Amino acid sequence: MPVILQGLITILIGVGGCVGYFYLSNLILDRFIFPAKGENIGRNINRANAVRPWLFLFPAMFVLGLYLVYPVVGSFVRSLYGRNPNEFVGLGNYISLFGSSDFQTSFFNNFLWVIIVPAASTFIGLVVAQLTDNLSWGNLAKSLIFMPMAISFVGASLIWKFVYANDADIGLINAIRAMLGFENPIDVMQIPFWNNLFLMVILIWIQTGFAMVILSAALRGIPEETIEAAILDGANPWQLFFKIKVPQIMATIVVVWTTITILVLKVFDIVYTMTGGNFGTEILPSYMMDFMFRDDGRATAIAFVIMIVVLPVMIWNIREARKEMR
Amino acid sequence: MADLKLTDVKKAYGNVTVLEHINLDIEQGELVVFVGPSGCGKSTLLRMIAGLERITAGTLEIDGQVVNNVPPSQRGIAMVFQSYALYPHMTVRDNMAFALKIAKKSKDEIEQRVSNAARILQLDPYLDRLPKALSGGQRQRVAIGRAIVRDPKVYLFDEPLSNLDAALRVATRIEIAQLKEQMPDSTMVYVTHDQVEAMTLATRIVVLAGGGISQVGTPLELYQKPQNEFVAQFIGSPAMNLLPGKIVETGDRTVIEMDEGGRAVSEYPTTPEDQGAQVKIGVRPEDFVAAEEGDYIFEGKVDITEALGEVTLLYFETGEASMEEMEKGDAAVIAKLQGVHQNLRGQEVRLTAEPSKVHVFRNGTSILYR
Numbered sequence: 261m262p263v264i265l266q267g268l269i270t271i272l273i274g275v276g277g278c279v280g281y282f283y284l285s286n287l288i289l290d291r292f293i294f295p296a297k298g299e300n301i302g303r304n305i306n307r308a309n310a311v312r313p314w315l316f317l318f319p320a321m322f323v324l325g326l327y328l329v330y331p332v333v334g335s336f337v338r339s340l341y342g343r344n345p346n347e348f349v350g351l352g353n354y355i356s357l358f359g360s361s362d363f364q365t366s367f368f369n370n371f372l373w374v375i376i377v378p379a380a381s382t383f384i385g386l387v388v389a390q391l392t393d394n395l396s397w398g399n400l401a402k403s404l405i406f407m408p409m410a411i412s413f414v415g416a417s418l419i420w421k422f423v424y425a426n427d428a429d430i431g432l433i434n435a436i437r438a439m440l441g442f443e444n445p446i447d448v449m450q451i452p453f454w455n456n457l458f459l460m461v462i463l464i465w466i467q468t469g470f471a472m473v474i475l476s477a478a479l480r481g482i483p484e485e486t487i488e489a490a491i492l493d494g495a496n497p498w499q500l501f502f503k504i505k506v507p508q509i510m511a512t513i514v515v516v517w518t519t520i521t522i523l524v525l526k527v528f529d530i531v532y533t534m535t536g537g538n539f540g541t542e543i544l545p546s547y548m549m550d551f552m553f554r555d556d557g558r559a560t561a562i563a564f565v566i567m568i569v570v571l572p573v574m575i576w577n578i579r580e581a582r583k584e585m586r
Numbered sequence: 587m588a589d590l591k592l593t594d595v596k597k598a599y600g601n602v603t604v605l606e607h608i609n610l611d612i613e614q615g616e617l618v619v620f621v622g623p624s625g626c627g628k629s630t631l632l633r634m635i636a637g638l639e640r641i642t643a644g645t646l647e648i649d650g651q652v653v654n655n656v657p658p659s660q661r662g663i664a665m666v667f668q669s670y671a672l673y674p675h676m677t678v679r680d681n682m683a684f685a686l687k688i689a690k691k692s693k694d695e696i697e698q699r700v701s702n703a704a705r706i707l708q709l710d711p712y713l714d715r716l717p718k719a720l721s722g723g724q725r726q727r728v729a730i731g732r733a734i735v736r737d738p739k740v741y742l743f744d745e746p747l748s749n750l751d752a753a754l755r756v757a758t759r760i761e762i763a764q765l766k767e768q769m770p771d772s773t774m775v776y777v778t779h780d781q782v783e784a785m786t787l788a789t790r791i792v793v794l795a796g797g798g799i800s801q802v803g804t805p806l807e808l809y810q811k812p813q814n815e816f817v818a819q820f821i822g823s824p825a826m827n828l829l830p831g832k833i834v835e836t837g838d839r840t841v842i843e844m845d846e847g848g849r850a851v852s853e854y855p856t857t858p859e860d861q862g863a864q865v866k867i868g869v870r871p872e873d874f875v876a877a878e879e880g881d882y883i884f885e886g887k888v889d890i891t892e893a894l895g896e897v898t899l900l901y902f903e904t905g906e907a908s909m910e911e912m913e914k915g916d917a918a919v920i921a922k923l924q925g926v927h928q929n930l931r932g933q934e935v936r937l938t939a940e941p942s943k944v945h946v947f948r949n950g951t952s953i954l955y956r
Contacts, residue, residue, distance in 0.1 A: 485671030488638050489732070493685035494659030503684075507675040 278319070285315050332567070339561040343554075353561035363562075366542040369456055370525070370569075373543060376457070378520040380464045382513060385471025389479055390501060392472075402476065406469035413466070413529035420462045421534065424448045450539050459541055462530050467523070471516045478512040479505060511583055518577035525570045544569075589613050590635065590740055590773060595644035597630055604630055606797050608644065612790075617766050617774040619784040621820070622794035628777045629744055631794070635775060636665050636742050649739055659685075664733035665742040668749055670725045672717040672732075678704075679713040682731045703731040706768065707761075723754045730765070743776040747783060763787055781821055785809075793817050813955045815947050818868050824899070824920045826868045828947070829884060833863045840946060840953075842867055848936075850883045852944035854953050865953075868945035871899070874921035874937045882936035883944070884919060891931050898927045900935065 289311060290296060294304040342349040357363045388405055392398035408416060425431030426447040428438040434445040449455050482505055490504045506513070528545030531537055537546045544566050551559040595608040605627040612618050620628040633639040635646060637658030645652050653661045664685075672681050679700055686696045704710045707727045717725055726746055733741055746762070747755045763786065766774060778784055784791050785805045793800040793808065793816070800820075801813040812818035812826075819825040829850075835841035836856040842865060843849055850867050869883065877883075886902035902919040921937055946953050 483669065483671065485667045485669050486673055489665070489667060489671040490673070490684070491638070492636060492658045492663070492665050493732075493736075494688045495684075499688060504673060508673075510675070 281319060282316060286312070289315060335560040335563055339557055339564050342557045345556070349557065353557050354565075357558065357561055357565070362542060363547065365540060366537075366544050366547040367565075369541065370543045372456060373460060373463075373524050373527075374521055377460050377463050377467065377524045378517045380460075381467035381520050382471045382475075382517045384464065384468045385516070386475050386506070386513070388468065388472045389476035390505070393476065393479060402472060405472055408466045409469040411466070413463075413527065414533050416462055416466055417530050417533035420465075424458060424534075449535050449541075452540055455535065455539055455541050459530055459534055462534070463524065463527060467520050471520065474512060474516050475509065478509040482508050511580055514580045515577060518573050518580065521573045522570055522577065525566060525573075589649065590775070591645075591647040591650075592635075593645045593647070595631075595634065595646060596642045597627065597634060597639065598642045603797060605794075608799060610792060610799065610802065612773060612775065614773050615771050616789040617776060617787055618790050618792060619776045619778060619788035620792050620794055621778055621781060621784045622800075623820070624779060626794045627797060628779075628794050632665075632742055632744055632775060632777045635740070636663055637661055659688075662739035663742055664736045664738035664740075665744065666726070666729045666733055666746045668745040670717070670729045670749070672725055672728055674717055677714050677716055678709060678720070678728050678731075681717065681728055682735050685732070685736050699735045699737075700731075703734040706734065706765070707731050722750050723758055726750065726758060727761070730762075739773065741772060741774040743774065745778055746776075747778070747780070759783055759786065781823065785821070791821075793820060795820070811954055812868070812945065812952060814951045815866065815868070816950075818945060818947070818952075822870055824871050824922070826870050826945070827874075827884075827919050827921075828866045828868050829919070830864070830866050833860050833865055833946075836860050839941060842946065844883060846884070848883050848885060849881045850939075850944050851881070851941045852946050853941045854944070854946045856946075856953060860948070860953070863948055866947045868947060869939045869943060871920040871922035872897075873939045873943035874923070875939060876923065877936040877938035882938050884937045885934065886919060888930045888933055888935055889918070891927070893926060893928070895926070896924070898923050898925065898930075900927075900930060902935075 289308055294308040294311070296305050296308070298304070338345070339353055340350060341347060342352065388402075392401045395401065411419070422430055423432045424447075426434065426445050428434040428445050431445065433448055437445070448458050451458075486504060486508070487500065490500050495504060526545060528543065528549060531541055531543055531546040532549065535541045537543075537550065542550075544562060548559050548562040548566070551562065553559075590610075590612040592608050592610040595605065596603065597605040608631065610618075620631060622628045630639055634641050637653070637656070641654050646654055648661055648663070673684065676684065682700045682703060683696050686699060691699075700713075701710075704713055707730060709724070709727055709731060712720060712724060712728075717728065720728065726749075729746070743762075747758055750758055766772070766787070776783075776787060788805055790802060790804055791808055792802050795816050801808060801817045803811075803813075805821075808817055808821045812821065815828060819828070829844060829846070831842040831844040831850060833840055833856060834843045834849075836858050838853075838855050840852045840854050840856040840860070841849060842852065844867075850869075852867065867883070874884075884902070888900050889903045890901040892899040892901075900921040900923065902921070921935075
């Protein structure tokens with residue numbers, strides 16, 4: 261059977277199955293379980309209406325349960341076992357994790373990522389959104405800044421590998437150094453501590469476009485009169501921006517910030533591609549990858565730590581996004 | 587506290603001229619209302635005074651100083667917007683204090699001015715609330731308070747009552763009138779499309795139409811001696827009736843023979859050159875009275891009556907009216923008779939008016955203003 265036919269059939273079965281489920285289950289509920297006739301017609305209609313939302317929610321909840329809740333519980337259970345899945349170690353994996361200097365390094369690095377990347381992306385995105393708003397070529401600038409969003413992290417890393425290349429003929433950084441008269445090229449990926457920041461630049465480069473697009477829309481949503489009123493009140497452009505505009509889009513800023521934060525906690529491709537976690541650039545997801553398939557107990561323990569760190573940010577993000585919608 | 591002077595002000599967007607030849611003197615202590623149909627440029631003119639729109643040509647003087655290129659905040663003006671334009675993230679107190687903080691006033695002075703404005707506007711209980719926790723009327727009071735604390739030379743109001751419901755609009759209108767009483771020296775410019783607001787609040791009204799000023803005058807001047815057909819029909823509700831006719835007698839009094847039959851006598855004086863001129867006479871619905879005997883100005887069949895108790899409105903059939911005329915409202919002749927008049931529908935009625943209430947327009951302009 262040709263692959264395309266297989267695909268089409270799969271789609272048909274999937275979509276048809278969904279439609280069939282909702283239609284048939286609804287039909288069964290209304291015709292047979294609580295029929296809208298007979299003696300208890302009023303009570304039956306009320307009951308059917310009480311059951312219906314659960315009926316429609318069930319597939320989503322079931323699939324989420326299967327692929328999200330079960331793995332979380334499963335991972336936690338697995339993290340209580342050692343390298344050998346039959347060897348119960350309790351919290352041993354966690355204890356040895358927090359004692360390991362590699363883990364501490366990656367935890368600290370991750371902490372830096374979480375602080376710096378969302379802050380820088382949101383701030384630069386906000387500034388760019390404001391600056392490009394009144395430019396005739398602003399849309400062109402925005403398109404260019406947004407473009408990295410369309411590149412995969414691995415692709416972006418490859419581009420920056422050229423920028424950081426340890427060769428004045430290839431690497432932009434070393435070319436600039438050579439122009440300024442420094443003789444020997446350096447490998448910026450091997451400068452301790454600062455190499456972390458160079459890696460973060462890649463993600464900032466990618467995420468600024470996202471922040472810019474969302475914040476630009478928010479800035480345009482500010483009522484023009486409040487800005488005119490502030491101009492009449494004597495606010496200079498600086499005050500206008502920070503005292504009138506930014507506070508009015510604070511909810512959006514928080515959503516952008518937390519969304520990027522969550523993303524940062526998941527990124528491992530950049531570190532994996534650029535340094536492979538060497539030279540003190542390890543972060544939690546790449547540290548987890550180091551153990552995966554070798555010591556699953558330890559790897560799942562790291563995964564669990566990541567989840568616990570993400571959770572509060574996630575909750576905050578959803579709350580703010582909901583507030584925004586109201 | 588100052589006077590405002592516009593000299594030959596013009597506003598154009600590219601090749602499109604919105605306003606032209608605007609000459610206006612506003613004296614200290616006046617409350618001048620700009621009225622006009624939508625799109626006449628009244629808000630644009632206000633925004634030019636505020637400095638939110640550039641003045642294409644001509645000069646704007648505040649307090650004797652040309653301010654064409656002075657930034658808005660240094661013109662000594664404060665503006666109240668239709669949409670209130672409160673800063674949503676600041677409390678009422680901070681909203682009012684914002685301009686003073688920007689101007690780096692001392693804490694004591696800010697506190698004193700804000701509480702003073704809050705007292706005048708009865709906003710004391712709400713000072714620590716956010717705008718979203720206030721009603722429409724309260725929000726508009728905060729917006730006015732924000733203007734008061736700055737102690738400006740000129741207050742600008744851009745349709746401040748348009749977002750309020752009918753009852754609140756009347757109440758807030760009275761509050762603005764009282765506010766003006768409390769600050770007799772302050773100069774105010776007020777834009778509205780509501781002629782009741784204009785008539786009740788204004789010291790003088792500026793009627794804007796067709797990219798220029800149609801007439802400037804006190805509310806009663808505009809009502810009693812409209813300069814042209816536009817002002818005649820714009821001020822007063824229902825609009826003034828305009829009927830075509832020909833001048834047959836000139837002098838201190840003018841006699842007009844109506845095209846539809848009937849004769850009108852007006853106190854407007856005319857010269858012998860006017861003899862035989864084609865004119866339109868204008869009579870306000872409320873100035874029509876039933877003609878007992880002799881001369882009448884208009885005769886027609888009553889189409890619809892509206893009995894409002896104190897007055898009765900009569901709508902007359904006037905043959906075929908074009909769409910354009912219908913929109914302009916001069917399709918039907920309308921009379922507003924005092925008291926109750928029953929069983930007039932379908933009857934032929936003759937109407938006349940006092941000579942002092944009969945306006946005469948030649949080529950669209952009142953012959954009083956030639």
